[in-house]
Amino acid sequence: MSQQRVAVRCPSCSPGAETAHEVLNEGGQATVRCGECSHVHKTTIQEESRVDRRVIVSQEDESTEARIDIPPAEELSTGDEFLVETDEAILTARVTSLELTDGSRADEASAEDVKTLWTRAVGNVAVNLTLHPKDGGHDETRSVKIQVPGDEKFVVGEVQEYGGEEFTVERILVRDDATNYHREGYDHDGDFALAKDCKRVYARDENAQQRAWSGW
Incomplete structure (x- = not known):
């Protein structure tokens, strides 16, 4: 906004x-x-009129409904981030779609024309990891989910540790609603994306050998 x-x-x-x-x-x-x-x-600013709008915040497999008051002329667009107060917490939400008063969807609109803001929580997010062993084998490839702050960086070529996992990032797929990215996939050393923008991270599992030893 x-x-x-x-x-x-x-x-x-x-x-x-x-x-x-x-x-x-x-x-x-x-x-x-x-x-x-x-x-x-x-x-002194003259008090301006405001409109009450519904906000749907999705987080993992759950959705929460909230309300916000905003000026009717406020320009809204997908990718906008703002704080919204729900019954459970105050969340940082990113607009993923705007539902207009006529029932259609749009990427940009004035608040007066919007009925519902569809959003995704991006303060703390779950990132999908696909991990494969160092030897390149696919039999032990596994998918896990880790919880990280939304502004945490994933950097291609770097060893990173989260949620008990240690891995070297090899490729990053970014979300459709992510802004400031010029392509979907990043696979060159130094390429990075914020956790809230990651659709999936492909990485080399640095703990695979250690788990194999522990099972002997």
Whole structure:
């Protein structure tokens, strides 16, 4: 979601006419920054109308419903991230789809035209790992799920440890709703993706031999 902007007078560059300002801190006397000269000052902002919208947050195999109040002119789009309060917790959610008031779906729309925001929790996420042994054999290839913070990095070529697993990342598939990625698959050393953007991580199992020994 975009940063809130308001039209107010700037005492530095435009005392006689309103200019666009970015809201830094709301309140009785809001702190704003002029978009023309970057002057920061306090001003009174007229209370604007807001609309109540339904939010569906999916996390693993479960979905939670919540509500948010947003300005009707707020531009929403898939990939936007925001905090939403549910009955269980405050979650960081990413918009995956917008359901409009006419029942259709869209990637971008104004809040006044949106009925439901379909989202995915990205604060803490489950990442799907496909692990294969160092010797390249496929008989012991296994799939596991690990829980990690959404902003954790997976880097191709690096040995990483999570949830009792130690592995070398070889390839990363990113999600369709991930932004700032120019392709789906990453398999060159140094390529990386955030956990919240990973559809699946393919890696070499660094613990396979140790497990084999423990079973003898």
